[in-house]
Amino acid sequence: MNAGILRTGGARASLVADIEARLLSKRTLGLGALTLLTGCDISDNDQVQKVLTTVSRWNDRAQALLFDPRRLAPTFDESRAVRDFRYNAYFGPDDAPKLDPDTYRLRLSGLIADKKPWTVADLYALPQQAQVTRHVCVEGWSMIGKWTGTPLSVFLQRIGADTTAKYLGYECADGYYDSIDMPTALHPQTIMAFKLSDQVLPAKYGYPFKIRIPTKLGFKQPKWVTTLYVTNRPTGGFWVDRGYNWFSGS
Amino acid sequence: MSKVTGYQHHPLILRVTHWINAAAMIVMIGSGWRIYNWHPALPVDFIFPPVVSLGGDPVLSQPIHTEDGLASALMWHFGAMWVLVANLLVYLGYGIFSGHFRRDFLPLSPRAFLRDFMDAARGRLAHRLGEYNAVQRVFYWGVLAAMAVTILSGLGIWKPVQFQALTALFGGYEAARVVHFLGMTAIVAFLAVHLALALLVPQTIKAMITGHAGTKEVQS
Numbered sequence: 001m002n003a004g005i006l007r008t009g010g011a012r013a014s015l016v017a018d019i020e021a022r023l024l025s026k027r028t029l030g031l032g033a034l035t036l037l038t039g040c041d042i043s044d045n046d047q048v049q050k051v052l053t054t055v056s057r058w059n060d061r062a063q064a065l066l067f068d069p070r071r072l073a074p075t076f077d078e079s080r081a082v083r084d085f086r087y088n089a090y091f092g093p094d095d096a097p098k099l100d101p102d103t104y105r106l107r108l109s110g111l112i113a114d115k116k117p118w119t120v121a122d123l124y125a126l127p128q129q130a131q132v133t134r135h136v137c138v139e140g141w142s143m144i145g146k147w148t149g150t151p152l153s154v155f156l157q158r159i160g161a162d163t164t165a166k167y168l169g170y171e172c173a174d175g176y177y178d179s180i181d182m183p184t185a186l187h188p189q190t191i192m193a194f195k196l197s198d199q200v201l202p203a204k205y206g207y208p209f210k211i212r213i214p215t216k217l218g219f220k221q222p223k224w225v226t227t228l229y230v231t232n233r234p235t236g237g238f239w240v241d242r243g244y245n246w247f248s249g250s
Numbered sequence: 251m252s253k254v255t256g257y258q259h260h261p262l263i264l265r266v267t268h269w270i271n272a273a274a275m276i277v278m279i280g281s282g283w284r285i286y287n288w289h290p291a292l293p294v295d296f297i298f299p300p301v302v303s304l305g306g307d308p309v310l311s312q313p314i315h316t317e318d319g320l321a322s323a324l325m326w327h328f329g330a331m332w333v334l335v336a337n338l339l340v341y342l343g344y345g346i347f348s349g350h351f352r353r354d355f356l357p358l359s360p361r362a363f364l365r366d367f368m369d370a371a372r373g374r375l376a377h378r379l380g381e382y383n384a385v386q387r388v389f390y391w392g393v394l395a396a397m398a399v400t401i402l403s404g405l406g407i408w409k410p411v412q413f414q415a416l417t418a419l420f421g422g423y424e425a426a427r428v429v430h431f432l433g434m435t436a437i438v439a440f441l442a443v444h445l446a447l448a449l450l451v452p453q454t455i456k457a458m459i460t461g462h463a464g465t466k467e468v469q470s
Contacts, residue, residue, distance in 0.1 A: 041306050041307045041310075043304060043305055043306035043319075043322040043323075044306045044310055044311065044314055049315075049322075051329075052325035052326065053325070055328075056325050056328070059328050059329075067412065071411060071414075073414075074410075074411070074418075134423060138324070139289045139320065140285065140286070140288055140289035140291065142423050215411045215412075239317075242315055242317035243315055243321025243322060243324075245324065245328065249411075249412070250409060250410050250412070
């Protein structure tokens with residue numbers, strides 16, 4: 001069972017349309033500046049893209065070597081946590097998926113022993129811990145927040161996941177998909193975050209949970225997660241397929 | 251500028267590392283400007299004109315990559331950084347062990363710098379090929395220091411968890427971004443002066459390409 005099988009083509013197409021609409025509106029703002037462009041940049045050359053992508057794959061391996069599974073991300077005093085956390089998605093907060101706690105089920109697939117779907121109540125009954133850590137976005141902004149939830153390693157043990165496998169993949173209600181390396185999934189600060197700023201995670205921040213990973217860039221941390229799967233096959237990722245580095249560790 | 255005298259010889263390793271560094275620097279600066287534009291580190295209303303930044307045509311990037319130009323900039327930046335650092339280490343090794351730094355960039359004193367600086371300001375500082383005056387020496391040490399600061403703060407931004415001691419050294423993640431920007435600014439300022447002076451004394455460009463310029467006979 002893999003990412004592509006569970007994703008419907010229709011959802012994907014409308015998603016891309018959404019993104020294009022968003023970018024189009026953003027682009028009109030800078031149209032004056034853009035008319036100056038010659039429309040020629042070597043980055044868009046296919047051969048150049050191939051070389052850049054090859055180097056990016058190499059950077060995945062270099063970062064995996066640099067990653068120390070025991071090194072903790074710096075934590076901060078609670079007073080430094082932002083209360084009004086930045087909303088970030090390729091659609092407006094009003095269009096964020098609103099998952100129904102009564103019908104929501106977290107689906108599990110791949111190299112997992114117990115694939116019984118999880119309800120919100122089951123998830124929220126798991127042991128929880130809080131962390132005040134810095135969220136770093138690939139775009140450059142950062143923000144300190146307080147997240148509370150269950151270490152993903154605890155959950156993976158609970159469901160009998162094969163933690164010797166290479167990847168943990170995920171899919172989300174908005175069509176988002178990606179994967180992380182298993183050592184990062186097992187890192188003590190990687191949590192299924194059920195709360196932000198002591199409040200049950202609001203819909204726009206990923207209800208019923210987001211995976212908070214202080215050792216990775218923000219786009220690797222999914223919201224509105226509907227499927228988790230364990231696999232040894234490399235997966236694509238929404239932004240990775242658009243050229244972002246897959247490992248993207250901090 | 252007075253008459254150019256002297257003789258300049260640049261060994262092959264110095265010329266190769268110089269031009270690799272030049273190419274890697276251009277890529278790092280161009281892609282860095284594109285990355286900066288996405289979320290400026292400085293609290294001022296300024297972005298670099300997209301046309302001078304590197305990362306793909308923002309308009310064409312959408313239909314081609316369904317992404318508007320940050321991904322390519324990041325790939326350029328995190329690809330060229332290996333070239334830049336590896337090349338710099340070769341150059342530093344050469345500079346230290348060949349005596350290039352000791353011979354050409356030293357000695358250096360505030361008094362010599364002031365003297366040469368005043369001469370240069372009055373347009374009386376003659377350029378002797380193969381010999382660096384005190385102002386040039388300060389510039390070369392300065393740009394090496396700026397590169398060190400920019401690279402180290404860059405590592406602090408790239409890996410604020412794995413290299414957290416480095417990030418903390420620059421005052422934390424957000425401060426490290428500002429330091430990284432200021433380091434870049436210093437390098438670009440050096441580049442502007444470096445290019446202007448090279449164009450004023452084109453013999454130096456010839457020396458950096460062919461290895462030789464001027465004549466060995468001492469002229470006066």
